[in-house]
Amino acid sequence: MTEPLPGFGGTERLRSRPAPGAVHVPGWLSPQRQRELVTACRGWARGPVPIRHTRLPGGGVMSVQTVCLGWHWQPYAYKRTADDVNGARVAELPGWLADLGRAALVDAYEDAAAGDGYAPDTALVNFYDGQARMGMHQxxxxxxxxxxxxxxxxxxxxxxFGNTESRNRPYTDIELASGDLFVFGGPSRFAYHGVTKVRPGTGDPATGLASGRLNITLRVTGLE
Structure with a gap:
């Protein structure tokens, strides 16, 4: 049975399945692994393609800062080179991070075979300060x-976390804390989702991150 974890406002934090194929596992990353990931993210943020605020085709700028691994994402396509930043090829996605993704699927779906054949070839690393948001998107x-x-x-x-048809209801609001894992696949793979709020001061500086939120998403592009 999942051990309850303390949550925001004193509520217990338990594993949940907000939709078919979507799983939230609180506290999945150990404190040590979180520190290791923060150190790695700092290195990736320096380049070869540095972290930046992504500019949207309409001229707007995203409030989150992003750096990519494996493939460079720019709205709305993946490329090997960051033509919208400095033209450089992004850093490779390390094998240990792909291994972490496979382990995540095994634990989230509680199935020893869930990670078989899963070969993520890109990661988007997003940094949110206290004011950053992410609109509902697929x-x-x-x-x-x-x-x-x-x-x-x-x-x-x-x-x-919403539905696959529109940005509107039904959706579920979930508090993602430091160390949490969220997986969405199967019927929920293309569900709309976003970040409506960041709660400043709720992180643990022992992770190496004094403020803000890091989010690492592993994906399979299907590209060659």
């Missing part, structure tokens, strides 16, 4: 229906 630029593995470190956020 992760649909990939040509694969393989699950998305999402890891959270730092400040707690309110993650809105």
């Amino acid at each position: 992760d649909k630029d990939e040509r694969s229906g393989a699950p998305v593995v999402s890891l959270s470190i730092g400040d707690t956020c309110v993650f809105r």
Whole structure:
């Protein structure tokens, strides 16, 4: 049985399945693994393609800062080179991070075979300060229906997980805290989702992240 964890406002935090194929596992990352990931993210943020605020085609700028591994994402396509930043090829996605993604699927779906054949080839690393948000969207630029593995470190956020038809209700608001795992695949792979709020000061500086939230999402692009 999942051990209850303390939550925001004193509520217990238990494993949940907000929709078919979607699983939230609180506290999945150990404190040590969180520190290791923060250190790795700092290295990736320096380049070869540095972290940046992504500019949207209409001229707007995303409030989150993003750095990519394996493939570079820019609205709304993946490329090997960051033509919208400095033209460089992004850093490779390390094998140990792909291994972590496979382990995440095994634990989330409670199935020893869930990670078989899962070969994520890109990761988007997003940094949220206290004011950053992410509007409701689908992760649909990939040509694969393989699950998305999402890891959270730092400040707690309110993650809105919706349906596959529209940005509107029904949706579920879930608090993702430092160390939490969220996986969505199968019928929920193309569900709309976003971040409506970050709660400043709720993270643990012992992770190496003094403020803000890091979110690492592993994906399979289906590209060659």
